[in-house]
Amino acid sequence: xxxxxxxxxxxxxxxxxxxxxxxxxxxxxxxxxxxxxxxxxxxxxxxxxxxxxxxxxxxxxxxxxxxxxxxxxxxxxxxxxxxxxxxxxxxxxxxxxxxxxxxxxxxxxxxxxxxxxxxxxxxxxxxxxxxxxxxxxxxxxxxxxxxxxxxxxxxxxxxxxxxxxxxxxxxxxxxxxxxxxxxxxxxxxxxxxxxxxxxxxxxxxxxxxxxxxxxxxxxxxxxxxxxxxxxxxxxxxxxxxxxxxxxxxxxxxxxxxxxxxxxxxxxxxxxxxxxxxxxxxxxxxxxxxxxxxxxxxxxxxxxxxxxxxxxxxxxxxx
Numbered sequence: 189x190x191x192x193x194x195x196x197x198x199x200x201x202x203x204x205x206x207x208x209x210x211x212x213x214x215x216x217x218x219x220x221x222x223x224x225x226x227x228x229x230x231x232x233x234x235x236x237x238x239x240x241x242x243x244x245x246x247x248x249x250x251x252x253x254x255x256x257x258x259x260x261x262x263x264x265x266x267x268x269x270x271x272x273x274x275x276x277x278x279x280x281x282x283x284x285x286x287x288x289x290x291x292x293x294x295x296x297x298x299x300x301x302x303x304x305x306x307x308x309x310x311x312x313x314x315x316x317x318x319x320x321x322x323x324x325x326x327x328x329x330x331x332x333x334x335x336x337x338x339x340x341x342x343x344x345x346x347x348x349x350x351x352x353x354x355x356x357x358x359x360x361x362x363x364x365x366x367x368x369x370x371x372x373x374x375x376x377x378x379x380x381x382x383x384x385x386x387x388x389x390x391x392x393x394x395x396x397x398x399x400x401x402x403x404x405x406x407x408x409x410x411x412x413x414x415x416x417x418x419x420x421x422x423x424x425x426x427x428x429x430x431x432x433x434x435x436x437x438x439x440x441x442x443x444x445x446x447x448x449x450x451x452x453x454x455x456x457x458x459x460x461x462x463x464x465x466x467x468x469x470x471x472x473x474x475x476x477x478x479x480x481x482x483x484x485x486x487x488x489x490x491x492x493x494x495x496x497x498x499x500x501x502x503x504x505x506x
Contacts, residue, residue, distance in 0.1 A: 218248040219276030221474060224266040226281045226307060226354065228255035230389065230417060231443050232463050233281065236305060239467025240279065247471055249276070258353075258389065260284045264291040271298050277474045281307040285355045289314055301477055305470045306463070307356045308486065318483040320469050324356045327459035327491035328363020331412055331438045334457040334493060335364070335379065336371050338436040343377030344409030347401040349387035349394055349418045357389075357414040360440055360459075364412055382408070387418035394421025402429050409435055416441035416458065423454050442494055448506065451499025459491035 221244050225233045237253040244251040252275070256263035260283045270278050271294060278295050282288045282304065292314040295302050301317045308319040335346060348364070351357040365381070372378050382405050385397035394413060402408055402425060413419035419439030426432045432454070439446050442460030449455040466489065473483055499505060 216248075217250050218478075220250045220252060220273065221277050221279060221471070222267075222270030222273065222275040223251060223253040223279040224256050224263050224270075224281075225253065225305075226256055226283055227258055227389070228253075229257075230415070231445075232416070232441050232461065233306070235463040236281075236467045239464050240305075240471055243468045243471040247475055249471070249474075256280075256283050258283050260287045263288060267291045267295060271295055271300060274298075275300060276478070277301050277303060279303045279305055279470055279474075281305050282309050282355070284353045285309040286311055292316070301474070303470055303473060305466050306461075307354050310355065316485075317477050318473050319486040320466050320473060321356060321486065321488060322461045322466075323488040323490050324359035325363040326488075327440060327461070328360035328365075328414075329367045330363075330459040330491055330493045331360065331414075331440060331457075332364045332367025332371070334438045334459075334495075335368065335410055335412060335436070338438065338456040339377075339379060339409055341377050342409075343379045345380050345382045345405055345407060346410035346412060347383040347385065347398070347405065347408060348381055349397050349401075349411060349413040349422060350384055351387050351389040351415055351418070354389070360414045361412075364414075379410075387413060387415065387421070389415050389417060391417045391421040391424070394418030395424045396421075398422035398425035399428070402426075402431065402435075411435060411437045413437065414440050416443040416446035419446060419455055419458075420449065423449060442492075444504070447494060447499055447502060447504075450494060450496055451502065451505050453496060457493055457495045460494045461491055462489055465489055 228234050241251045254266050263283050289311050296315045303317050304319045368379050383401045387394040411422045416439045436456045439458045442458050
């Protein structure tokens with residue numbers, strides 16, 4: 189009788205242990221990913237962060253996402269904090285690629301793999317496992333094509349609203365100039381860049397920059413803003429100045445508000461980025477690296493030029 193009771197108890201213990209799957213190694217956290225993004229005020233970066241969190245959780249990682257608020261010193265402290273926490277990997281979109289070098293070197297010395305997303309760091313002296321970003325140079329070229337298309341045979345004066353501290357934006361503007369310069373060299377109606385103003389990667393600064401450009405150049409015909417918040421700010425400046433029919437805007441990003449503005453005819457076009465893909469691919473890259481796979485130095489995601497015709501077919505818009 190006692191032996192039978194012990195047998196039943198033993199079986200019950202075994203069954204209970206079998207139900208304890210949450211304690212198995214398969215469901216234990218594989219580690220923590222520390223993520224420092226340029227800003228979370230910009231919906232584009234929030235999408236990246238949200239997708240890293242979701243994909244990281246799905247693949248067994250805890251994720252800490254923080255906003256650097258475009259402040260290099262703040263981002264440096266965030267990375268130092270990740271080093272102290274001994275995270276499994278660090279992901280960042282550098283506020284300023286050159287200034288962040290010393291703290292990336294600290295992470296390198298600590299043996300923590302560093303990845304960049306959206307904004308690359310191409311500076312010497314740092315080890316970046318891989319950089320996942322939009323093909324910003326090619327996207328800038330698409331913006332140049334859109335400007336030529338929007339201005340037509342008349343050409344005219346344009347202003348560039350530029351977030352100069354971000355390497356991604358420097359690449360966009362470089363691509364834009366390459367296409368515009370090639371167009372001008374062909375002997376067609378000249379497009380003259382008469383101003384290059386800081387846009388602060390924000391709507392308010394973009395508005396003020398556009399306002400200044402319009403006051404200095406009453407006959408301006410176009411704006412290229414290298415991010416959507418600045419493009420939307422420029423649209424506000426045009427509305428205030430009563431020049432919405434005179435001046436076209438080319439943005440960059442493909443944020444929902446900008447896509448709606450394109451559909452409504454308020455912005456001419458955007459080279460569209462895919463921040464959701466960036467977030468998913470960066471987690472995949474971390475896992476591949478953890479398994480010993482050698483990754484390419486960079487993985488670029490092409491943009492897609494989005495015009496009014498695309499907006500009219502977009503079921504996600506009003």
